[in-house]
Amino acid sequence: MIAVLVALPLLFAFLTALTIPLRMEKYARYFFLAGALFPWLVYLLIGEGSEVVGGWPKIGGIEVALDTYNSLLVFGELILFSAVALYSIDYFKKDVKPLVLLLLVHAGLLGAFISRDLFNFYIFMEIASVSAFSLVGFSGGKEALKAAYKYLMLSLLASYFFVFSIGIIYLKTGYLNLELISQSPLYPEVEVAVAVAFTSLLLKAGIFPLHTWLPDAHANAPSPVSALLSGAVVKAPAYGMVLLSLYLPLQENVKNALIVLAFSSMFFGVGVMLLERDIKRFLAYSTVSQMGYVLLGIATLNPMGAVYYAFAHMLFKGGLFLAAGVLVDKFKTRKLEKLSYRGDPILMVSILTLSLAIGGIWPFVGSPAKAALLKGLPYGKELFYVAGLGTLISFTKLNYYLMRGKRRRYGFTVLPSLIMALAALFAGISLGGSPKAMDACLLLGGVVLFLLLKASGLLGVKLPKREMTPKEVNIGAALFSLFLLLLLYLSQG
Known part of the structure; x- marks a missing residue:
């Protein structure tokens, strides 16, 4: 039954695509919504457990599972994709192809999250990634096509090395199943393979300095695709790192390097956000920063965090x-100073709620999530709080601009963001967050520091205009190579 989570979106992707040759496009949205929502029934009915598809022995079969670690990610993906589907049926009302691609992303993400063997995880992660490349460039605009090309080339580079690392592990252990791999002797070649796999997944997850593809791809993609890319697609490689850290030990040098990398990503993203005036690039760099928090949990061997x-x-x-x-x-x-949520209280409340959630303020979901990370943090708690303060300053800036400008009403389109805001509230309460004096201090500090920075004129510094060129792919590949060499060196003690 667990595998049906993936089978349903794949089935309805086929049925949605079938409406094109049959000239029944008017029914496509119903198949699309069925593919988006039917996995909910499976998820709610099956509970936690594991199985090998087809009843084969674990050594040669494909194991899938729902457990403490991945069930929450599957739940989050289902919530997000449901909201994205609601937004997409109006956004893509004249075209069926993006609906098919969205369902393939849906199936790929669910498949990656439930996988328990490396090759199956890779296959589903690539289904999601390849569909995402197409969706980024779907508008056909010059910038979107360049962004899709850069995303494609760098992600494929990471994929080739990830498959290479899987091959090394299989050659030395004879297994693809992670549990069986963990029971085998730890060969030096396997340690090298883990370093290669981690580097590949860091690029796919958009962690600084391997993030170069992410801001352009997320900013130039169609609106619902941006939400899915940032909210879920970068979580598949992050979950791959969680699996590797659970089943294969990391060298102490590698863990320390990843902690430094996590903090670097957190601060770099915040630094660019303070100067960024394009709302989608602002949120894209926020993802670079926020993925640093996820990496911090992995590097400190705190997978639950x-x-x-x-x-x-x-x-x-x-x-x-x-x-x-x-x-x-x-x-x-996309210019911040020309946008406004004045006149629409639902959109205003949604953005304010989500801004507090990303800042880690109680009672929203960011509060218990940050508390879980802090429990496993051996050092650097002061840096953790400073990064959180930077996030609050950045989102104070966002809301400062959105509170100005023309009053507009947005109608039905605000509903998906409201769903996500309510989910952030209820999830925060359900996960056991509690009010802390530090939250109030950080929130007040964020507002005051924003006003001081604005008064000083520092936030008025404009980022240089830039144009995407093929050279950026070479730069991204060079950074990947250098970081790969670094992790390989550290993995050998």
Whole structure:
């Protein structure tokens, strides 16, 4: 039954595509919604457990599972995709192809999250990634096509090395199943393979400095696709790192390097956000920062903390991109100073709620997620709080601009972002968050520091205009190579 989670979106993707040659496109949205929502029934009925598809022995079969670690990610993906589907049926009302691709992303993500063997995980992660490449460039605009090309080339580079690492592990252990691999002797070659796999997944997850593809892809994709990319697609490689850390030990040097990398990603993303005036690039760099928190949980061997934060990020970042899409599609611009949520209290409340959630303020989902990360943090708690303060300053800036400008009403399109805001609230309460004096201090500090920075003129510094060129792919590949060499060196002690 667990495998049916993936089979249903694949089935309805086929049926949705079939409406094109049969000239029954008017029914496509119903098949699409069925593929988006029917996996909910399976998820709610089956509960936790594991199985090998077809009843084969574990050594040669495909094991899938729902457990403590991945069930929360599957739950978050189902919530986000349901909201994205609701937004997409109106956004893509004249075209069926993107609906098919969205269902393939849905199936790929669910498949990656339930996989328990490396090759099956890779296959489903690639189904999601390849569909995402197509969706990024779907508008056909020059910038979107360039962004899709850069995403494609760098992600494929990471994929080739990831498959290479799987081959090394299989050659030395004879297994693809992670549990069986963990029971085999730890060969030096396997340690090298883990370093290669981690580097590949870091690029796919958009972690600094291997993030170069992410801002352009997330900013230039259609609005519902941006929400899915940032909210869920980058979580599949992050979950791959969680699996590797659970079943294969990391060298102490590698763990320390990943902790440094996590903090670097957190601060780099915040730094660019403070200067960014394009709302979608602002949120994209926020993803670079927020994925640093997920990596921090992985690097400190706190997989549950990483999963909690990945789940929280699915909710608040997916909701923020859906809300940004409403504004961008209405005003036909991505410039912050020309956007406003005045006149629509539902959109205003949604964005304010999601901004507090991403800042880790109680009672929203970011609060228990950050608390879970702090429990496993051996050092650097002061840096953790400073990064959180930077996030609050950045989102104070976002809301400062959105509270100005023309009053507009947005109608039905605000509903998906409201769903995500409510999910962030209820998830925060359900996960056991509690009020802390630190939350009030950080929130007040964020507002005050924003006002001081604005008064000083520092936030008025404009980022240089840039144009995407093929050279950026080479730069991304060079950074990947250098970081791969670094992890390989550290993995050898």
